[in-house]
Amino acid sequence: MASPSSPRPDPSEELKAVALRLFVETSYAGASLQQIADAAGYSKSSVLYHFASKEALLEEALTPAVVKLDGLFQGSIGRIADAELRGTFVEDFIDFLLVHGLEAHIIINQGQSLAGIPIVDRANDFLRRLSDSFVNELATPEQRIRLGVALAGAAYVVATGVAMPSTDLAPIEEARAALVAVVAELLVPLAAPAVTL
Known part of the structure; x- marks a missing residue:
């Protein structure tokens, strides 16, 4: 676990990791951008800031x-x-x-x-x-x-x-x-x- 003073991981890397896990657990079709955002602790707009779409997130991941x-x-x-x-x-x-x-x-x-x-x-x-x-x-x-x-x-x-x-x-x-x-x-x-x- 990260210490309180350590910075949070790179958001795009964290979002890709969470998305991959959810794409396996619920399928690509079953995982929404909102679910990915919630699981990673970000807002949906933050996800869309880093990735133009769920498909773009999958591509990068x-x-x-x-x-x-x-x-x-x-x-x-x-x-x-x-x-x-x-x-x-x-x-x-x-x-x-x-x-x-x-x-x-x-x-x-x-x-x-x-x-x-x-x-x-x-x-x-x-x-x-x-x-x-x-x-x-x-x-x-x-x-x-x-x-x-x-x-x-x-x-x-x-x-x-x-x-x-x-x-x-x-x-x-x-x-x-x-x-x-x-x-x-x-x-x-x-x-x-x-x-x-």
């Missing part, structure tokens, strides 16, 4: 995660198939989720209903391209399902807080280590060439 996600998945199949690179990819992916879990939740669970919002369209296009790359570069349905379960499962665990501690740093590190170990284990068979009969 999601953009850093979408940019980071795009960079994270560049050449991902090659990184996942290579034993030495796989560990780094998995750690980077889990770290991304630990920082951007709410954004991932919104993109995955509300992406289709938010089509038409530029940042969401960008994320949806990226996910389609990623899916196409999985289909084209992984030889078997088992490999594609294994990869999907590993990545989507980790995103679900982090976004919903399943097995994630809420306060103590040590348990967060334990949860991170467990996520890295499980995802890496699920991806090990991708390094082996597909067996064809």
Whole structure:
């Protein structure tokens, strides 16, 4: 908790954080600007001072995660198939989720209903391209399902807080280590060439 003499966080950052939480809890459609303002302790006019609309608030809140996600998945199949690179990819992916879990939740669970919002369209296009790359570069349905379960499962665990501690740093590190170990284990068979009969 901040001491009485410490300044309040940057209003736009605080509003984005509150909006992301509400967009996950009640959905983008279900969270009004007034609810966001109330939850953050601001007036609605203050929200509109920083963001022209709820859509603009969503755009600004999601953009850093979408940019980071795009960079994270560049050449991902090659990184996942290579034993030495796989560990780094998995750690980077889990770290991304630990920082951007709410954004991932919104993109995955509300992406289709938010089509038409530029940042969401960008994320949806990226996910389609990623899916196409999985289909084209992984030889078997088992490999594609294994990869999907590993990545989507980790995103679900982090976004919903399943097995994630809420306060103590040590348990967060334990949860991170467990996520890295499980995802890496699920991806090990991708390094082996597909067996064809």
